[in-house]
Amino acid sequence: xxxxxxxxxxxxxxxxxxxxxxxxxxxxxxxxxxxxxxxxxxxxxxxxxxxxxxxxxxxxxxxxxxxxxxxxxxxxxxxxxxxxxxxxxxxxxxxxxxxxxxxxxxxxx
Amino acid sequence: xxxxxxxxxxxxxxxxxxxxxxxxxxxxxxxxxxxxxxxxxxxxxxxxxxxxxxxxxxxxxxxxxxxxxxxxxxxxxxxxxxxxxxxxxxxxxxxxxxxxxxxxxxxxxxxxxxxxxxxxxxxxxxxxxxxxxxxxxxxxxxxxxxxxxxxxxxxxxxxxxxxxxxxxxxxxxxxxxxxxxxxxxxxxxxxxxxxxxxxxxxxxxxxxxxxxxxxxxxxxxxxxxxxxxxxxxxxxxxxxxxxxxxxxxxxxxxxxxxxxxxxxxxxxxxxxxxxxxxxxxxxxxxxxxxxxxxxxxxxxxxxxxxxxxxxxxxxxxxxxxxxxxxxxxxxxxxxxxxxxxxxxxxxxxxxxxxxxxxxxxxxxxxxxxxxxxxxxxxxxxxxxxxxxxxxxxxxxxxxxxxxxxxxxxxxxxxxxxxxxxxxxxxxxxxxxxxxxxxxxxxxxxxxxxxxxxxxxxxxxxxxxxxxxxxxxxxxxxxxxxxxxxxxxxxxxxxxxxxxxxxxxxxxxxxxxxxxxxxxxxxxxxxxxxxxxxxxxxxxxxxxxxxxxxxxxxxxxxxxxxxxxxxxxxxx
Numbered sequence: 001x002x003x004x005x006x007x008x009x010x011x012x013x014x015x016x017x018x019x020x021x022x023x024x025x026x027x028x029x030x031x032x033x034x035x036x037x038x039x040x041x042x043x044x045x046x047x048x049x050x051x052x053x054x055x056x057x058x059x060x061x062x063x064x065x066x067x068x069x070x071x072x073x074x075x076x077x078x079x080x081x082x083x084x085x086x087x088x089x090x091x092x093x094x095x096x097x098x099x100x101x102x103x104x105x106x107x108x109x
Numbered sequence: 110x111x112x113x114x115x116x117x118x119x120x121x122x123x124x125x126x127x128x129x130x131x132x133x134x135x136x137x138x139x140x141x142x143x144x145x146x147x148x149x150x151x152x153x154x155x156x157x158x159x160x161x162x163x164x165x166x167x168x169x170x171x172x173x174x175x176x177x178x179x180x181x182x183x184x185x186x187x188x189x190x191x192x193x194x195x196x197x198x199x200x201x202x203x204x205x206x207x208x209x210x211x212x213x214x215x216x217x218x219x220x221x222x223x224x225x226x227x228x229x230x231x232x233x234x235x236x237x238x239x240x241x242x243x244x245x246x247x248x249x250x251x252x253x254x255x256x257x258x259x260x261x262x263x264x265x266x267x268x269x270x271x272x273x274x275x276x277x278x279x280x281x282x283x284x285x286x287x288x289x290x291x292x293x294x295x296x297x298x299x300x301x302x303x304x305x306x307x308x309x310x311x312x313x314x315x316x317x318x319x320x321x322x323x324x325x326x327x328x329x330x331x332x333x334x335x336x337x338x339x340x341x342x343x344x345x346x347x348x349x350x351x352x353x354x355x356x357x358x359x360x361x362x363x364x365x366x367x368x369x370x371x372x373x374x375x376x377x378x379x380x381x382x383x384x385x386x387x388x389x390x391x392x393x394x395x396x397x398x399x400x401x402x403x404x405x406x407x408x409x410x411x412x413x414x415x416x417x418x419x420x421x422x423x424x425x426x427x428x429x430x431x432x433x434x435x436x437x438x439x440x441x442x443x444x445x446x447x448x449x450x451x452x453x454x455x456x457x458x459x460x461x462x463x464x465x466x467x468x469x470x471x472x473x474x475x476x477x478x479x480x481x482x483x484x485x486x487x488x489x490x491x492x493x494x495x496x497x498x499x500x501x502x503x504x505x506x507x508x509x510x511x512x513x514x515x516x517x518x519x520x521x522x523x524x525x526x527x528x529x530x531x532x533x534x535x536x537x538x539x540x541x542x543x544x545x546x547x548x549x550x551x552x553x554x555x556x557x558x559x560x561x562x563x564x565x566x567x568x569x570x571x572x573x574x575x576x577x578x579x580x581x582x583x584x585x586x587x588x589x590x591x592x593x594x595x596x597x598x599x600x601x602x603x604x605x606x607x608x609x610x611x612x613x614x615x616x617x618x619x620x621x622x623x624x625x626x627x628x629x630x631x632x633x634x635x636x637x638x639x640x641x642x643x644x645x646x647x648x649x650x651x652x653x654x655x656x657x658x659x660x661x662x663x664x665x666x667x668x669x670x671x672x673x674x675x676x677x678x679x680x
Contacts (some may be wrong), residue, residue, distance in 0.1 A: 029229040038224075061230060065237035071213045073230035075259065088219055091259070095224035103221030 022046070022104070023083035029076045030062045034093045038077040041094035049106050059100040081102075110290060126174065126246065126282040128444045129167025130160070132349030136334035137325065146273050146283040148303035151310030155321060158309070159192070161248040164284055166197045169207035175284075176246035177238050178210045185210040188665050195346045198528055206242050215258030222260050228268040231255075232275060238271050239281060247248040247283045258443045259268055272379060273302045294326065302679075311337070320458040320494070323349055334425035339460035341557050345468075350501065359561070360384070360510055364650040366411070366477075367404030372581035373540075376566035381538050383476070384510040385561070388533065391542030396553050396574055397516045398422070400429045400542070401479045402438065403579055404514050405501065408477040409441035414669050416430050416475040418466065419448045420485045424449035435577045448473055454485040459498040462486070468522045470509060478506055482516040503535045537561045542572060545593045552593035554584065571597065 026042060028035035039058065046054045061068050061076070071080045075091040081104055090103035125139035134140050134317045137657040141147040148464070149157050165176035180188050188210055189199045202208035213234065239247060252269070259265055285303060290296035300307050307326040312319060322337040365380035368387075374380045381387055387404075389397045401417075410416040419427060427439050427449065441447035450469060454462070470478065481500070487496040499515075506513040515536070533539060539558040544551050553572035555566040570581040571593045585592040585600050592600050 027230060030234060032229075034225055034227070036249065041224075061233045065233045068230055068234040069211070072216075073213055073234065074213065074228055074255070075226040075231070076229035076233075077226060078230060086219070088221065090221045090223060092222050092224035092226040099221060099223040103223065 020053065020084050022050050022081065023057075024054060024104075025057045025059060025071065025082055027059050027061055027068070027071065027073045027076060027079040027080070030060065030078075035077050036059045037093040037095065041096070041097070041100070042079060045094065045097055045100055045104075049101065081105075124330075126168065127172055128164045129171050130163055130347050130349060132340070132635045133323070133339065135345075136338060136349065136447045137306075137328065137334060138331060141281050141282055141284065142328070142330070144277065144280045145305040145524075146276050146285055147306040147308065148285050148287060148295070148300055148308065149301070149308045150287045150289050152289045152312060155312040156340070156347065157310055158188075158250050159195070159342055159345050160193050161250060161284040161286055162188070163195075165208055165246055166192075166199075166202070166250055167297060168282075174245035175207045175242045176209075176248065177235075177242070177244045178208070178248045179235065179238075179248065179271040180210060180212045180250050181215065181322040183212070184214075185212045188212075193213065195344065197346075207237060209244070211238055212374055217258045220258060226261075226264065228255075228265075228272065231268075232272065234481040235394070236279070244576065245281060247281045249283065249285045251286050251288065252299065252430060253287050253295070256297050258426050260567045262358065269299070270302050300326075301357070304336060304673035310340075312554070320460055339458075339463075341460055343464070346391050348464060350467075352465060362510065366512060367407040368400075369405075369407030369410075370400070370579045370581065372570065373555075376568070376570065377538065377560055378564050381512065381560070383512055383560065384507060384511040385537035386507065386535065387538045388517060389540045389542065390519050392519055393545055395544055396572055396579070397542055398427065398481055399431065399434055399436075399574055399579060400540070401481055401514050401516050402436050403425070405438065405447055405479060406441070408475075408512075409444075409446040411476075413446070413476040414473060415441075415447050415477040415478045416473055417447065417481070418469075419449060419481050420454045421482060422449050422451070433576070434579070448475070459486060459494055463502060470506070470511065475511060477512045477514065477597065479514040480516065482518045485516040494559060500535060511660050538563070538565075545571075547593060548596045550596065552595045552637060554593060555581065565674075577633070637658050 024042070024046070026039060028038065039045055041102075042056065046056065056087070061073065067073075071087075071089075077091070077093060079090040079094065081088040081090075088103055088105060090100055094100045116646050124143040125137070125141060126143045127134050130445040132276045149160055151157050162178060165178055165605070167178050168174040170453075175394065177190070183191070192199060198210060199606050200208060203210065207298040211234075213231070235247070253585065255265060255269075256262070273283075273285075287295035287297065287299045289309075290298075294300045294307065294309060304327070306328045309326050311322045311323045311324070312318075321340050321342070321405070322336045323340045325335065326334045331548075340347060362383035365374075365377075366383050367374050367380045370375065389400055391397050404416055417424075417427075422430075428442075431438055438447055442449065447467075450465075452462070452465075464478075466478070483495075483499060486498060503513065503515075536559075538560040541556055541558045543554050543556075545554045546552075553574070554569050555572040556567075556569045559565075569584050569586075571584045573580045573582055582597075
């Protein structure tokens with residue numbers, strides 16, 4: 001099943017609505033190096049920029065293939081920003097932090 | 110023999126999945142390669158989606174092979190709506206678990222790429238769907254959309270290669286569609302990955318008339334038709350028309366059928382063979398349609414059905430005109446023996462016409478089909494296409510044992526014995542109607558140019574159309590050449606007068622001769638009498654001489670007795 005967990009840290013280093021909560025979903029397929037890397041990169045970015053106001057839901061499509069349809073998942077790994085609207089998708093291992101931030105529309109000072 | 114061998118080959122070749130599409134199974138010799146991907150490429154709007162959808166629907170409905178349609182472009186609803194017009198109820202098939210439509214939407218505007226990825230998500234999704242209904246057939250309708258949604262082409266290409274291998278491993282018969290690129294079969298070079306079977310669809314517009322064509326570019330491990338085959342999309346869906354699959358092995362008939370003109374039947378030693386093809390060619394107004402209407406009448410009189418395809422006149426007009434020559438076609442139409450179909454040749458492409466004729470023939474089951482005129486088909490395509498189409502039409506009708514009557518309008522006097530359609534060699538009986546212009550008059554002449562297997566007349570006949578129909582008259586052939594019409598009548602009158610004069614003269618000569626004979630006979634009698642008299646006289650002289658001799662002898666004997674001659678010396 002999906003591993004959902006949240007982390008909170010009182011750190012406001014970013015612009016935008018500082019109280020906006022980010023609901024993120026990371027789709028992976030098993031414990032592949034790319035998936036592991038993506039999760040680690042995501043954790044790092046979130047801790048750095050969204051500390052305390054994000055939720056990451058990790059979905060393993062090998063276990064729940066039926067979930068691929070909902071978010072129109074084609075590539076793995078795919079990060080989906082459920083909230084705030086609109087939905088954004090970032091595919092890849094999130095190794096490029098800047099692009100990930102652009103994708104998530106997190107403005108950095 | 111031939112059949113067994115082809116059967117063996119069928120068994121030996123790779124297994125195939127029937128498409129259920131008319132003609133396509135024929136040219137692929139059994140359908141798409143089973144358990145392998147087939148690529149269907151072509152430009153926009155040439156029927157890729159429809160072809161692949163029909164492959165699935167037929168698989169689900171006829172061959173018990175469930176299928177999944179993965180649509181990358183259209184949404185499921187749009188797709189269902191589109192094929193509903195062809196009578197495919199996808200909702201029903203979905204409810205029965207035989208066919209699923211899945212829309213895979215890749216929206217480039219909401220996707221950001223960073224770092225490495227693969228398409229495992231797509232694989233999982235396809236795999237999940239395939240397993241959910243145990244699909245045997247899969248369609249990926251335009252996979253190339255992925256190239257628009259994802260930027261890393263290197264990854265994409267590697268993943269597509271993996272995808273095709275994965276589909277093979279899955280054992281599904283897959284159809285992948287792709288847009289045609291500039292100078293390449295597909296815009297993204299997908300043909301490099303799908304090497305088993307590649308089918309190209311084409312949609313050409315020539316002179317404002319569109320024609321669709323299909324070609325098998327490649328089909329590994331099997332023989333296949335290599336030509337371009339015209340295909341059609343109409344209310345019955347997709348159908349491919351194989352050109353060469355019809356061989357020259359149609360059944361032949363020995364019985365003859367009437368042409369509707371008894372004198373013409375005589376010229377053809379009893380009519381034309383059933384199932385043969387007849388070409389009536391002639392210039393404008395030479396009576397081609399009237400003659401073909403007689404064919405129609407003759408067919409209906411035998412209680413058989415006749416299909417009259419008119420490409421020039423409206424049925425009502427034909428009927429009115431034929432009535433004026435004493436040919437009432439209405440009752441036959443009312444009885445359902447005669448069916449008129451009138452369309453403009455340019456209304457749609459040649460293939461559409463051909464398929465329409467195929468369908469009508471299959472539905473109506475006529476024994477005679479009249480195409481009036483074929484020359485107009487050039488207007489719907491070019492000469493070569495029209496030729497090819499007529500070739501197929503002749504073949505098709507022959508294969509069905511249908512007597513075909515083609516009307517061809519020729520122009521000018523020079524080229525009468527060459528059909529511009531170049532189909533003369535396919536035709537069994539060729540009747541040529543021609544205008545004979547003489548003495549300020551135009552009359553119709555007719556002759557049988559050829560008739561296979563028939564000792565046909567070599568005579569030109571004058572072809573007269575009056576209120577009682579068509580009649581054939583002997584033309585005047587004499588020292589003044591061939592005469593027709595009033596000149597023939599005139600000549601005939603002149604000849605009658607001459608004949609009468611000759612008769613009178615002959616009578617006079619006979620009388621003179623008789624007189625002479627009588628005189629001679631009288632003379633002969635007189636001579637005979639004279640001769641007889643002379644002969645009688647001669648006989649008398651002879652008798653008198655003999656008597657004299659006798660008397661002389663007697664007196665000599667007496668003298669001897671008197672001289673007492675010896676008895677011994679008497680002789």
